[in-house]
Amino acid sequence: MRERTLMIMHYLTGLGILVSGTIHVYVVFLTVPANLTAWESTLSFDGFQFAILPVYRNLALALSLEILLICTTYHGLNGLRIILYELFQGRSARTYVKYALFAIGALLLIYGTRTIIIAHSIGGP
Amino acid sequence: MRNEIILKVYRFDPTSGKPPTYKRYSVPITERETVLDALLYVKEHQDATLSLRFSCRMAVCGSCGMLIDGLPRLACYTQISELDTDEIEVRPMSNYPIVRDLVVDMSGFFEKHRSVMPWLIRRDVREQNQPTKQYLQSDEQLLEYLQFSYCIKCGLCYAACPVVTAMDEFLGPQALAQLYRYIRDSRDEGATERLKSAGEFNGVWRCHFAGSCSQVCPKGVDPALAIQLLRRRTLFMK
Secondary structure (H helix, E strand, O other), X not given: OOHHHHHHHHHHHHHHHHHXXXXXXHHHHHOOOOOOOHHHHHHOHHHHHHHHHHHXXXXXXXXHHHHHHHHHHHHHHHHHXXXXXXXXXXXXXXXXXXXXXXXXXXXXXXXXXXXXXXHHHHOOO | OOOEEEEEEEEOOHHHOOOOEXXXXXXXXXXXXXXXXXXXXXXXXXXXXXXXXXXXOOOOOOOOEEEEXXXXXXXXXXXXXXXXXXXXXXXXXXXXXXXXXXXXXXXHHHHHHHHOOOOOOOOOHHHHHOOOOOOOOOHHHHHOOHHHHHOOOOOHHHHHOHHHHHOOOOOHHXXXXXXXXXXXXXXXXXXXXXXXXXXXXOOHHHOOOOOHHHHHOOOOOOHHHHHHHHHHHHHHOO
16 A cells, blocks of 8 residues: 555544544543542443443444544554664565554454454443 | 864775774864865865865855764854864764765765656656746745755755664655655646655655754755645645
């Protein structure tokens, strides 16, 4: 893929992170149990199971989380690609970096999507 | 006002097999003397083997670029008095292979410059090869690219650029600023072709916007600005 296209996608996913990340943080903030702080609620089992997980029964919110996952994966790995291209130069090194990052990205997406699907279908106790 | 300064000059002959060294020369100075004057004094009176490149002595030809007290500058354009020091360190420009002493090999730099097609492109090939008329433009059209046309190809921006240090393939500030200069020229018809090459792997996307290229340019050209503007044009391809 051409560098220009990759960078356009980089900018678009950056915007995607801004929008879907804001939705994600806002939703988590709204569902904080009264007896916990926002930070504790994301970490504690009770907070996660009883407050945050049910939120993703909602298909729109589950989709926004999926969009956040796709955007952060692409944006982060493309940023890493740019750094690694400077560290490992030459056409063959670039090919290795490209395929390694593609594989890491695919794994992250598969595992993350699986988690979101489970959250959506289980949706808490 | 000092009457004498010490020049600490980098000496290196790659063919000798010996490592680089610094040699110190004591040089008498007068008011308004430049670093180039001092180096030429050394060459004429103290050490004829000192190699350096120079020509016009008035910041027009861009031949005498070197690192003076750690910064890329033109030796003919740097007054000794402005450095305000008793000892001046002079080294060859970084990011270039050294030919000898203060002389660097700029063929890679000029190769990149040539790769951006620094000439007017006309769609009509016959007109391109044998122009039949003058291509007139207004003052406003000239101002669109004027500052970028002041580039004297001295190569100081390459010596200052951290991305050129890290990545040989990067087109670099000078070539990209020239690419932008021709895109903005109302007489040029090769914008699409130029934008394609700017958007390639080694083009505008590799710039980290350190801005050191603009900081060191002796002619007031702002290559960092050109690269940012070029990025926008490359995104929208217009």
